[in-house]
Amino acid sequence: MKILVCLSNVPDTTSKINFTDGDTKFDTNGVQFVINPNDEFGLTRAMWFKEKQGATVHVATVGEASTEPTIRKALAIGADEAIRVNAVPVDGFFVAEQLAEIVKNGEYDLVIAGRESIDYNGGMVPGILATLLGMNFVNTCISLEIDGNNTTATREIDGGKEKIATTLPLIIGGQKGLVAESDLRIPNMRGIMMARQKKLNVVEPTSSNSATADVKFEKPEPKGKVTLVDADNIDELINLLHNEAKVI
Amino acid sequence: MSVLVYTESENGKFKKNAHEVASYAYEVAKQLGTTATAIAINASKAEELGDFGISKVLNVSNDQLKTFNAKAFAQVIGQAAEKETAKVIILSSSADTKFLAPILTAQLKAGYVPNVVSAPESTSPFKVKRTVFSNKGFAITEISSEIKIVGVSNNAFGSAENKTTAAVESFEPNLGDDSFTSKSIEIDKVVGKATIADADIVVSGGRGLKGPENWGMIEELAEVLGAATACSKPVSDLGWRPHGEHVGQTGKPVASNLYIAIGISGAIQHLAGVSSSKVKVVINTDPEAPFFKAADYGIVGDAFEVVPKLIEKLKEFKAQNA
Numbered sequence: 001m002k003i004l005v006c007l008s009n010v011p012d013t014t015s016k017i018n019f020t021d022g023d024t025k026f027d028t029n030g031v032q033f034v035i036n037p038n039d040e041f042g043l044t045r046a047m048w049f050k051e052k053q054g055a056t057v058h059v060a061t062v063g064e065a066s067t068e069p070t071i072r073k074a075l076a077i078g079a080d081e082a083i084r085v086n087a088v089p090v091d092g093f094f095v096a097e098q099l100a101e102i103v104k105n106g107e108y109d110l111v112i113a114g115r116e117s118i119d120y121n122g123g124m125v126p127g128i129l130a131t132l133l134g135m136n137f138v139n140t141c142i143s144l145e146i147d148g149n150n151t152t153a154t155r156e157i158d159g160g161k162e163k164i165a166t167t168l169p170l171i172i173g174g175q176k177g178l179v180a181e182s183d184l185r186i187p188n189m190r191g192i193m194m195a196r197q198k199k200l201n202v203v204e205p206t207s208s209n210s211a212t213a214d215v216k217f218e219k220p221e222p223k224g225k226v227t228l229v230d231a232d233n234i235d236e237l238i239n240l241l242h243n244e245a246k247v248i
Numbered sequence: 249m250s251v252l253v254y255t256e257s258e259n260g261k262f263k264k265n266a267h268e269v270a271s272y273a274y275e276v277a278k279q280l281g282t283t284a285t286a287i288a289i290n291a292s293k294a295e296e297l298g299d300f301g302i303s304k305v306l307n308v309s310n311d312q313l314k315t316f317n318a319k320a321f322a323q324v325i326g327q328a329a330e331k332e333t334a335k336v337i338i339l340s341s342s343a344d345t346k347f348l349a350p351i352l353t354a355q356l357k358a359g360y361v362p363n364v365v366s367a368p369e370s371t372s373p374f375k376v377k378r379t380v381f382s383n384k385g386f387a388i389t390e391i392s393s394e395i396k397i398v399g400v401s402n403n404a405f406g407s408a409e410n411k412t413t414a415a416v417e418s419f420e421p422n423l424g425d426d427s428f429t430s431k432s433i434e435i436d437k438v439v440g441k442a443t444i445a446d447a448d449i450v451v452s453g454g455r456g457l458k459g460p461e462n463w464g465m466i467e468e469l470a471e472v473l474g475a476a477t478a479c480s481k482p483v484s485d486l487g488w489r490p491h492g493e494h495v496g497q498t499g500k501p502v503a504s505n506l507y508i509a510i511g512i513s514g515a516i517q518h519l520a521g522v523s524s525s526k527v528k529v530v531i532n533t534d535p536e537a538p539f540f541k542a543a544d545y546g547i548v549g550d551a552f553e554v555v556p557k558l559i560e561k562l563k564e565f566k567a568q569n570a
């Protein structure tokens with residue numbers, strides 16, 4: 001089985017978010033970039049398939065040279081090879097079109113992407129990719145079993161979960177649940193050394209048009225001060241929620 | 249050329265978000281000088297959408313579509329868009345719609361913008377405001393493709409009554425076997441309880457509750473308020489509560505009217521998921537807990553003393569206001 005894990009390079013979750021150039025660009029100053037958390041769960045599940053069922057695992061990202069430390073981390077965790085499409089990821093459609101070329105050329109059976117990346121929260125790359133390629137697709141996937149060509153995936157739905165039976169080739173939009181938090185791996189020295197020898201192929205983008213563009217950014221209004229209520233005066237809290245906030 | 253909106257239903261009944269997206273579609277149609285058409289699947293009272301400004305409903309009655317299937321549903325909406333020559337399509341932010349939206353986007357070679365929080369800033373060029381960086385910022389995004397798909401955030405626009413008469417037409421999509429290459433084999437869903445996605449009120453517990461055995465009071469508080477229950481990430485990692493209840497950046501987003509956080513510190517990743525909730529109440533022993541900076545109302549106190557009292561007082565309040 002050949003697996004491709006799509007990685008998004010995103011600001012670490014604790015990053016302060018600021019904008020520059022008249023609020024038209026994200027300020028990367030002092031921001032540390034990491035593997036998108038949803039993708040990290042997918043990468044770890046891919047390692048499980050590799051170790052337990054036998055699979056080759058490649059990772060791919062659409063991004064400039066600055067994303068390479070993130071890709072190297074995936075190689076250090078155990079991915080076999082990496083592909084970087086040398087382009088700024090303008091929007092989800094653009095990214096999906098670039099990845100579609102890689103999937104077509106690499107003949108992957110399973111493509112694991114994250115449900116959404118935590119920077120632009122688009123949540124569209126896996127679904128667009130699957131549709132462009134005519135692959136089956138399961139979103140918000142929290143468990144995946146593969147038996148020959150048959151797959152059983154569980155996805156999160158509003159208020160519960162749903163089990164879906166389908167077949168390879170498959171693409172999933174994954175998240176926590178694919179593996180437990182405690183299964184996530186930290187690269188060790190040996191992994192880091194081995195990663196240096198692994199192939200990191202750089203390919204140029206196929207020409208493509210993006211359909212959307214962020215023309216301006218804003219930050220949320222600063223929050224007003226909290227109204228503290230004494231623990232012995234619950235009536236006051238109920239009064240505030242009823243008469244002031246009007247939520248009960 | 250009308251604006252098309254997909255209005256979700258469950259067991260024939262429109263979901264709450266259907267009214268919200270219908271209201272949104274009416275607003276966009278008004279801005280564009282056209283009308284709003286809804287596409288509904290197995291809805292029993294399709295004409296009801298007239299209350300929210302919808303002039304026409306294409307209603308599909310099809311047993312194959314009784315259970316949600318992302319690919320098939322996307323095809324139905326795509327075919328409806330073609331019939332109506334719709335250039336703008338409005339969707340909700342439910343788990344199902346977010347599943348079908350990218351499929352529809354690819355089918356129609358459209359530009360899709362999810363997490364939109366208000367009516368378009370302008371329609372020519374077409375610009376909408378959406379949340380980015382897990383609610384730590386907003387982007388004004390321009391959609392340049394011919395077909396534009398807008399995903400409206402839960403509870404962001406609200407529903408507005410605009411009474412008109414909706415003409416209901418039956419619509420027969422063209423679906424082949426290749427629309428059903430995935431099969432739903434089991435659905436495990438809590439019934440009769442508010443879900444995090446739809447609830448007006450969410451009661452959430454963190455590690456401060458010390459263990460799963462203490463969740464009884466969280467559930468009781470939720471029951472009194474007709475609320476959904478939720479939790480912070482460590483709580484679901486520790487297995488105290490199911491995954492599906494974990495809210496935050498790597499969990500579910502909450503956009504309720506009231507969010508009550510009990511024994512939750514308010515780490516940045518947790519706040520990312522709850523910041524679109526309108527009113528936040530925090531109960532925490534630590535006055536320095538970061539959540540107090542993000543909250544509207546707070547009680548510095550021990551959850552094990554405060555919550556039982558709050559339940560009693562709310563019961564009294566409900567009895568008086570019944």
Ligand SMILES: Cc1cc2nc3c(=O)[nH]c(=O)nc-3n(C[C@H](O)[C@H](O)[C@H](O)COP(=O)(O)OP(=O)(O)OC[C@H]3O[C@@H](n4cnc5c(N)ncnc54)[C@H](O)[C@@H]3O)c2cc1C
Nearest residue numbers: 454455456480481496497498499511512513518533534551
């Ligand atoms: C990549 C990444 C993604 C993450 N995503 C998420 C996410 O989506 N959602 C999420 O929640 N977290 C997420 N986290 C984890 C987050 O950083 C915090 O660790 C987590 O939110 C803390 O949960 P907590 O507040 O329940 O626990 P704690 O931090 O342990 O806080 C417990 C709180 O309870 C209070 N308390 C203790 N006893 C009582 C009592 N008797 N009565 C009242 N209060 C009491 C304490 O004062 C404390 O403030 C993520 C972290 C990372 C690195």
